[in-house]
Amino acid sequence: MDPAAKKAVLRLFTYGMYVVTTANAEDRGAFTANWLTQCSFEPPMVAVAVENDSHSIEVMRTSGRFAVNVLPSGSREIAGHFGKHHKKVGDKLAGRTYDRSPGGCPVLEEALGYVECEVRGTLPAGDHTIFVGEVVEAQLLREGEPLTMKETGFRYSG
Amino acid sequence: MDPAAKKAVLRLFTYGMYVVTTANAEDRGAFTANWLTQCSFEPPMVAVAVENDSHSIEVMRTSGRFAVNVLPSGSREIAGHFGKHHKKVGDKLAGRTYDRSPGGCPVLEEALGYVECEVRGTLPAGDHTIFVGEVVEAQLLREGEPLTMKETGFRYSG
Numbered sequence: 001m002d003p004a005a006k007k008a009v010l011r012l013f014t015y016g017m018y019v020v021t022t023a024n025a026e027d028r029g030a031f032t033a034n035w036l037t038q039c040s041f042e043p044p045m046v047a048v049a050v051e052n053d054s055h056s057i058e059v060m061r062t063s064g065r066f067a068v069n070v071l072p073s074g075s076r077e078i079a080g081h082f083g084k085h086h087k088k089v090g091d092k093l094a095g096r097t098y099d100r101s102p103g104g105c106p107v108l109e110e111a112l113g114y115v116e117c118e119v120r121g122t123l124p125a126g127d128h129t130i131f132v133g134e135v136v137e138a139q140l141l142r143e144g145e146p147l148t149m150k151e152t153g154f155r156y157s158g
Numbered sequence: 159m160d161p162a163a164k165k166a167v168l169r170l171f172t173y174g175m176y177v178v179t180t181a182n183a184e185d186r187g188a189f190t191a192n193w194l195t196q197c198s199f200e201p202p203m204v205a206v207a208v209e210n211d212s213h214s215i216e217v218m219r220t221s222g223r224f225a226v227n228v229l230p231s232g233s234r235e236i237a238g239h240f241g242k243h244h245k246k247v248g249d250k251l252a253g254r255t256y257d258r259s260p261g262g263c264p265v266l267e268e269a270l271g272y273v274e275c276e277v278r279g280t281l282p283a284g285d286h287t288i289f290v291g292e293v294v295e296a297q298l299l300r301e302g303e304p305l306t307m308k309e310t311g312f313r314y315s316g
Contacts, residue, residue: 001294008271008298009228009271009298010204010273010293012304013174014172016172035196037171037194037195038315039283039284039288040207040284041284041316046168047193049195049198070167112167112170113163113170122281123281123290125197125198125205125278126198126202126203127199128197128203130288132281135159135164135168136159138159138160138166138168140163140167146172149172
C-alpha cells in the first residue's frame with residue numbers, strides 16, 4: 001500500500017465536529033470528536049471512536065454514558081480547546097459554563113443541541129475504541145448550522 | 159425523550175457520501191453509505207454501519223473485505239442509484255463500468271479514490287451492524303472535492 005495514497009484518500013472523508021462529554025460520580029471528561037456517526041435508526045444509536053490513551057475513555061467505561069454536543073458554525077476555538085489532551089491541559093471544563101443532561105453529562109452552553117447516549121457496546125479498533133450508544137435523551141438548544149471539519153481547517157484523519 | 163428533538167439533533171450531524179463495495183467468489187454488492195468514518199490511525203481503520211437487511215451484508219461477511227469509494231462533488235445521481243435496495247432493483251453494478259481493487263472489490267470509475275479494507279471486527283447496532291476494517295490498499299484516482307450529504311439534499315439520519 002502507498003502510504004501517501006492512503007493518507008490522501010482518508011483525508012477526502014467528510015466530518016462534522018462535536019464535543020463528546022461524560023461523567024461518573026468522581027470525574028468528568030470532554031473531548032472534540034469527528035470520528036462519529038449515527039449507526040442505527042431503531043433504536044437510534046450513535047458510534048464514536050475514542051482514543052485509547054484519552055482521559056475520557058475510562059470515565060465513559062465506568063459511567064456507561066456520554067453526550068454528543070453538536071458545535072455551531074463559527075466555534076472553531078471551542079473545537080480547538082476540547083481537542084487538547086487532558087494530560088497536557090487538565091480539566092478542559094474548568095471555568096466554562098455548562099449544563100447537565102438528565103443523565104449527568106456536561107452540555108456546553110454553545111451547543112446547537114445534544115443527544116445523550118447509554119453505552120450498548122464497544123469494539124477495539126487499533127489506537128481507538130468504538131463506543132456505540134443508544135440515544136436516550138435529546139435536546140435542540142438553538143437554530144444554526146453545524147461546524148464542519150472543513151470549516152475549522154483542522155485535520156484528524158489520514 | 160422528545161422524538162422530534164432526537165430527530166432534529168441527529169440531522170445536524172455532518173456526512174460524506176461513499177459507495178461501499180464488496181465481492182466474494184459468487185456474488186458482489188454495492189451500496190451508498192454515509193454512516194462511515196475512519197476509526198484508527200495505527201493501523202489505519204474505517205468503520206461503516208451496514209443495514210442488517212441489505213444484500214451486501216452477507217457478501218461482506220463471507221468475503222471479509224470491502225472498499226470505500228469516495229464520490230466526487232456533482233455525483234448525486236450515483237449516490238441515488240447505489241442507495242436503492244437490491245431487493246427492488248437487483249444488481250446495481252450491472253451495466254456500469256468499474257475496475258477491481260487488488261482484493262477484488264468493485265471500484266467505481268467515477269470515484270475520487272478508494273480504500274480497500276479487511277474486516278477486523280463487527281458489532282451489532284440496532285437495525286445496522288458496524289463493520290470495522292483495516293485499510294490494506296488505497297488509490298487516489300483524481301483530484302476533486304468530495305460529495306457531501308448536504309450537497310445531495312438526501313437524508314439518512316434522524
